[in-house]
Amino acid sequence: MKKTTKICCIGAGYVGGPTMSVIANQCPEIQVTVVDINQDRINQWNDEDLDKLPVYEPGLKEIIASNRNKNLFFSTEVDKAIEEADIIFISVNTPTKTYGKGKGQAADLKFIELCARNIAKVAKTDKIVVEKSTLPVRTAGAIKSILENTGNGVNFEILSNPEFLAEGTAVDDLLNADRVLIGGDDTPTGQKAKDTLSAIYEHWLPKDRILQTNVWSSELSKLVANAFLAQRVSSINSISALCERTDANVAEVARAIGYDSRIGSKFLNSSVGFGGSCFQKDILNLVYIASSFGLQEVADYWEQVIIMNDYQKRRFAENIISTLYNTVSGKKIVFYGWAFKKDTNDTRESAAIYVADALLEERAEIIVYDPKVSEKTIYADMDYLNTRTPEENRRLLKVVKDPIKATEEAHAIAILTEWDEFKTYDWDKIYNNMLKPAFVFDGRRLLDSETMTAKGFEFYKIGQS
Numbered sequence: 026m027k028k029t030t031k032i033c034c035i036g037a038g039y040v041g042g043p044t045m046s047v048i049a050n051q052c053p054e055i056q057v058t059v060v061d062i063n064q065d066r067i068n069q070w071n072d073e074d075l076d077k078l079p080v081y082e083p084g085l086k087e088i089i090a091s092n093r094n095k096n097l098f099f100s101t102e103v104d105k106a107i108e109e110a111d112i113i114f115i116s117v118n119t120p121t122k123t124y125g126k127g128k129g130q131a132a133d134l135k136f137i138e139l140c141a142r143n144i145a146k147v148a149k150t151d152k153i154v155v156e157k158s159t160l161p162v163r164t165a166g167a168i169k170s171i172l173e174n175t176g177n178g179v180n181f182e183i184l185s186n187p188e189f190l191a192e193g194t195a196v197d198d199l200l201n202a203d204r205v206l207i208g209g210d211d212t213p214t215g216q217k218a219k220d221t222l223s224a225i226y227e228h229w230l231p232k233d234r235i236l237q238t239n240v241w242s243s244e245l246s247k248l249v250a251n252a253f254l255a256q257r258v259s260s261i262n263s264i265s266a267l268c269e270r271t272d273a274n275v276a277e278v279a280r281a282i283g284y285d286s287r288i289g290s291k292f293l294n295s296s297v298g299f300g301g302s303c304f305q306k307d308i309l310n311l312v313y314i315a316s317s318f319g320l321q322e323v324a325d326y327w328e329q330v331i332i333m334n335d336y337q338k339r340r341f342a343e344n345i346i347s348t349l350y351n352t353v354s355g356k357k358i359v360f361y362g363w364a365f366k367k368d369t370n371d372t373r374e375s376a377a378i379y380v381a382d383a384l385l386e387e388r389a390e391i392i393v394y395d396p397k398v399s400e401k402t403i404y405a406d407m408d409y410l411n412t413r414t415p416e417e418n419r420r421l422l423k424v425v426k427d428p429i430k431a432t433e434e435a436h437a438i439a440i441l442t443e444w445d446e447f448k449t450y451d452w453d454k455i456y457n458n459m460l461k462p463a464f465v466f467d468g469r470r471l472l473d474s475e476t477m478t479a480k481g482f483e484f485y486k487i488g489q490s
C-alpha cells in the first residue's frame with residue numbers, strides 16, 4: 026500500500042477545520058492542507074490570535090498551535106493543494122435547496138459538483154477522493170461520473186467517509202470516535218483505497234472501530250444516524266408537553282426509561298428544540314429521498330420529527346407570551362444564549378432565532394447575551410429570516426456583553442443555550458435587577474426549580490409543571 030504523504034481537504038468549516046487538525050496532530054508524517062474559497066475564513070484560521078479562529082471548539086486552539094505551519098496549512102490555493110495530494114477530502118457545505126426541484130428538502134449539491142469538476146480539471150496523478158460532507162445516498166455515483174468523464178485519464182477512487190462529530194465536543198469526538206465509517210467499492214482498487222484511508226485513522230483508533238461498507242450504505246447511514254438522534258430529541262420533547270400538563274417531570278421520565286439498556290440514557294434531554302446545521306437538513310433530505318422513491322409513509326414518518334421540533338420552539342415562545350399576561354409588546358426579555366448548543370459559536374438553525382422571531386412579531390424588546398456568538402452573527406441570523414427590515418431588527422433586538430446589567434428592568438429571562446456559566450451567575454442580584462414578578466423561562470432545564478422559586482422568581486422549565 027502506497028504511503029500517504031499529502032492530504033488536501035476542500036472546505037475549511039466546522040468539519041474540515043477540526044477534522045484535519047486532528048489528523049495532522051495524530052499523523053505527523055502527513056502534510057495536511059485545508060483549502061477554502063473564502064479568503065476571510067482562511068485568514069481567520071491563520072490568525073496569530075488563536076481566539077480569532079473561525080470555529081470555537083474546546084481543545085482546538087491548542088492543536089492548531091502545535092501543528093499549524095508545521096504539517097497543517099490553511100490556504101486558498103485550491104488547485105495546488107489538489108494537485109499535490111494523494112487523498113482529497115471534500116468537506117464543503119451541502120445546504121437544503123432553496124430553489125427549483127426539491128426546494129426546501131433536497132440537498133443542494135452545487136458546491137460538491139464544483140469540487141468534483143475542479144478535481145477533474147486539476148488532477149494529474151491518481152487520487153482517492155473522499156466524501157466527508159453529508160450527501161444523499163448515491164451521490165458518489167455522480168461524483169464518479171464527473172471525474173471519469175472530464176478527467177485527465179487518471180484513476181479516481183471515490184470513498185464515502187461521513188463525519189459523526191458533534192459541535193462543542195468535536196476534538197474529543199474525533200479522538201475517541203465510537204466508529205469511523207468508510208464506504209467504497211468492493212473491487213481490488215476500491216479495497217486498497219479503503220485500507221489506505223483506514224490506515225490514517227488507525228494512527229489513533231483501534232482497528233475494530235473502523236467499519237468498512239459499500240458506498241451506498243455509508244452515505245445512507247450518515248443520514249439515518251442523524252435522523253435517529255433527532256428523533257430521540259423530538260420524542261422526549263413531545264413528552265415534555267405532556268409532562269407540563271400532568272405534573273410528571275420529563276427528567277424523571279427520561280431517567281426512568283433510559284435505565285432500560287435497550288433504550289439507553291443518552292440524547293434524552295428535553296429542550297426548546299434541536300438546532301444545528303444538520304439535523305433538520307439531513308432529515309429533510311431523507312424525507313425527499315424516500316418520497317422520490319414513492320415511499321410516502323417512510324417520508325411522512327421522518328417528517329414528523331421536524332414537525333414536532335417546530336412545535337416545541339413555537340410552544341416555548343407562546344408560553345412566554347401567555348405567561349406575561351398575553352402581551353409582550355414593549356416588554357424587555359433577556360435571552361441567555363444564542364448558539365444552538367453550548368461550547369460552540371455556531372448558530373445555524375438555533376432555536377433562539379425562531380423564538381426571537383416569534384417574540385419580535387409580538388413587539389417584544391429582546392436583549393441577547395451569548396458568551397461566544399458575535400453581534401454580527403446574531404443580526405445576520407435575524408436578517409436572513411426576512412421577517413422584518415434590518416433596521417427593525419437592530420431597533421428591537423440588542424446584543425450586550427454584560428449579562429447581569431442586561432437584566433436591569435427586564436420583565437423576563439429566557440434561557441436558550443445551556444452554557445455552564447449561566448449556572449454560576451448571582452441570581453439574587455439578577456432578581457433584584459428585574460421588574461416583578463421576575464419571570465425566568467428555562468428552555469434548557471439548566472437551573473433548579475426549587476432554588477429559583479425560593480429566590481422569588483416565577484420559574485418555568487420545559488417539561489415540568
Ligand code: NAD
Pocket residue numbers: 035036037038039040041060061062063066103116117118119136139140157158159160188189190191192302303
Ligand atoms: P461550513 O459551512 O462550516 O464549511 C463549508 C466550507 O466549504 C465553507 O467555508 C465554504 O466556503 C467552503 N466551500 C464551499 N464550496 C467550496 C469550493 N468549491 N471550494 C472550496 N471551498 C468551498 O460547513 P460544515 O459545518 O463544515 O459542514 C460541511 C459538511 O459536513 C456538510 O455536508 C455537513 O452536513 C457535514 N457535517 C457537518 C457537521 C457539523 O457539525 N457541522 C458534522 C458532520 C457532518
Ligand code: UGA
Pocket residue numbers: 159188189190191192193251254258291292293294295296297298299300301302303304365366
Ligand atoms: C449532530 C450529531 O450529534 C453528530 O453526530 C453529527 O455528526 C452532526 O449532528 C452533524 O451531522 O452535523 P450537532 O448538531 O453538532 O451534532 O450537535 P448535537 O449534540 O447532536 O445537538 C444537536 C441539537 O440537539 C442541539 O440543539 C442540542 O441542544 C439538541 N439536543 C441534543 C437536545 O435538545 N437534547 C439532547 O438530548 C441532545
